[in-house]
Amino acid sequence: MDFEPIASLEQTRQEFRSWLQAHRSTWAPWASVRHTEDAAQRVEFLRHWQRTLQGDRWVAVHFPENLGGRGASLLEHLVVQQELARADAPPLINGAAISIFAPTLLVFGTLEQQRRYLPPLLAADELWCLGFSEPNAGSDLASLRTRAEQVGDTFVVNGQKVWTTYANQANYGLFLVRTNPSAPPHKGISCLILDMESPGVTVRPLREITGDTDFNEVFLENVVVPATNLVGELNRGWEVILTALGHERGTLLLVDHVRRKVELEELHRWLRATGKANDLLVRQRFAEFWTEVTIMGLHGLALISDLQHGRTPTNVSVLKLYGSELAQRFLDFAVTAQGPYAQLWRGDLRVVRDGAWQHAWLMARAMTIASGTSEIQRNIIAQRLLGLPRS
Ligand SMILES: Cc1cc2nc3c(=O)[nH]c(=O)nc-3n(C[C@H](O)[C@H](O)[C@H](O)COP(=O)(O)OP(=O)(O)OC[C@H]3O[C@@H](n4cnc5c(N)ncnc54)[C@H](O)[C@@H]3O)c2cc1C
Structure with a gap:
């Protein structure tokens, strides 16, 4: 294992430190905004901050340049995230979507999906949630029961998700659904992009021990999803x-x-x-x-x-x-x-x-x-x- 700092990473670190310093007036109010009871104010502040970061392409430097990144390495992205934390600057509002959903779309998404969804995600113009867990499928995720039936060139989705972080703020979600109930549990699952404004989507916030309401239950009743929203192959969502x-x-x-x-x-x-x-x-x-x-x-x-x-x-x-x-x-x-x-x-x-x-x-x-x-x-x-x- 190498304990020496890597020169190219240190260059990125210094460049981003200077950028953070130059933009201090934009993020300094976070010290008080972070504790506000007004969730909408907090979300708006974080969205504005992320737009500023993305204005200079700092949100996901490891992404290709044509999708809003700088074509840098994953390690450089981690360095930027480390510096954000070290300065105690505001985090990315949709850090989980950027760490989980976005790289997944880079591997499994079509070019159209990548071009449509990634740039607004990086700029926080659109927020995302991840609909994986269900009341009876958490650690054992493969036992999920939310069902999607193919009807023409659409899927019709019915079921329930739980602990869906930010579903109450999200414009879109990546949802895990069962598309082949007769296949073994891991084999009949698919991934769908779901528009959270679709008719039949009901989001019920859950109040946490902190008093915040970041988690949600999501009920899906005959939600129609275009077949083009399938991510990866049908039944190979695992x-x-x-x-x-x-x-x-x-x-x-x-x-x-x-x-x-x-x-x-x-x-x-x-x-x-x-x-x-x-x-x-x-x-x-x-x-x-x-x-x-x-x-x-x-x-x-x-x-x-x-x-x-x-x-x-x-x-x-x-x-x-x-x-x-x-x-x-x-x-x-x-x-x-x-x-x-x-x-x-x-x-x-x-x-x-x-x-x-x-x-x-x-x-x-x-x-x-x-x-x-x-x-x-x-x-x-x-x-x-x-x-x-x-x-
Ligand atoms: C902060 C937070 C954010 C989250 N955000 C999201 C989100 O955005 N989207 C989403 O889909 N989900 C989200 N989740 C849900 C999370 O993924 C699940 O809570 C987690 O996978 C555990 O599942 P469960 O709650 O159903 O517990 P269960 O799986 O029912 O587990 C209950 C208990 O049994 C134990 N247990 C289960 N199986 C075994 C085993 N094989 N061996 C030993 N012990 C076992 C567990 O350790 C646990 O103590 C979030 C959860 C938290 C806490």
């Missing part, structure tokens, strides 16, 4: 989905690590400013977290090294499992360190950092579930990395 989930786990995790490092530095400043850093126990716990986040960074380097050399990354499940559980422990510490102030919420007069750690602490409950639960990651590590037999 291959499409494996590509999509591979992207999700790999690229999102690396960015997550940088965000953790930024949070850690912020906690460090706060512990010193409040004098809590003088407590020996606090110092010891903090040093442990610093060590663990550094270890995560080394796992991240191994992942980058694999990607750079075109190898299939081997440690994605380790990174996902370790990173999500570390985030929960770390945020637990950040909240506990506040003592009685931990009970305050954003908007309270004496709340620490406008309740950002409280919000993140609650949200971190979801991290060990999203994109593959901890139990599923342990199964993968046991079977694929350690070669242990199935239970």
Whole structure:
């Protein structure tokens, strides 16, 4: 593994750092907008920010130039994402769609689909959601039951999805549907692009423990989808989905690590400013977290090294499992360190950092579930990395 920074990547890093600095006035208000109760205001701010980024083609530098990218490498894209996190600048509003859906469309989409959907997705002019999970199909996604029947040159879709992030904001969604109910579970699934404005689509937001409503139930009743919205081959959607989930786990995790490092530095400043850093126990716990986040960074380097050399990354499940559980422990510490102030919420007069750690602490409950639960990651590590037999 190479520990030295790669020269071409460092050049991209410096160029983007300067760009961020020059556009600071556009993103600086994020420090307060991020905590607003007004979800519409937050979404509008993020859309505007992403348009600015895309104006200079920074959203997906690894995409082809004719589709809004710079024709750069995936590693350069990761560097840009790392710098966004490091500066504590606003994230991409549709980061998941860019990390999961967009690369999938690059591999499996037709040229028309790529030209139609990718440029507005990168500029956040159109938002996307991913309709995979169902009430009885989460970890075992292949048992999904949402049905799509071919009628002439359309599909008619009936069923229900759940936990569909941003379905209440999205213009389009990539939906997994069963197109051949008599085939074995993995073989009769297809992927469809669904216009969320179509008649028969009902979106019901779910209120989360944080009070936000990012997740949704999506009900589909006789929704007519043009056959041209099929992504990949009919009944071979499972291959499409494996590509999509591979992207999700790999690229999102690396960015997550940088965000953790930024949070850690912020906690460090706060512990010193409040004098809590003088407590020996606090110092010891903090040093442990610093060590663990550094270890995560080394796992991240191994992942980058694999990607750079075109190898299939081997440690994605380790990174996902370790990173999500570390985030929960770390945020637990950040909240506990506040003592009685931990009970305050954003908007309270004496709340620490406008309740950002409280919000993140609650949200971190979801991290060990999203994109593959901890139990599923342990199964993968046991079977694929350690070669242990199935239970
Ligand atoms: C923050 C967040 C965002 C999400 N966004 C989306 C989205 O945009 N689109 C979408 O489609 N879905 C989304 N999801 C859903 C997510 O993909 C599922 O929650 C996840 O796959 C787990 O499925 P489930 O909730 O049905 O749990 P289940 O699969 O029912 O699991 C329940 C419990 O059983 C355990 N379990 C299940 N199978 C096994 C096994 N074989 N061995 C050991 N233990 C097992 C699990 O680990 C878990 O503890 C999101 C979830 C979260 C938390």
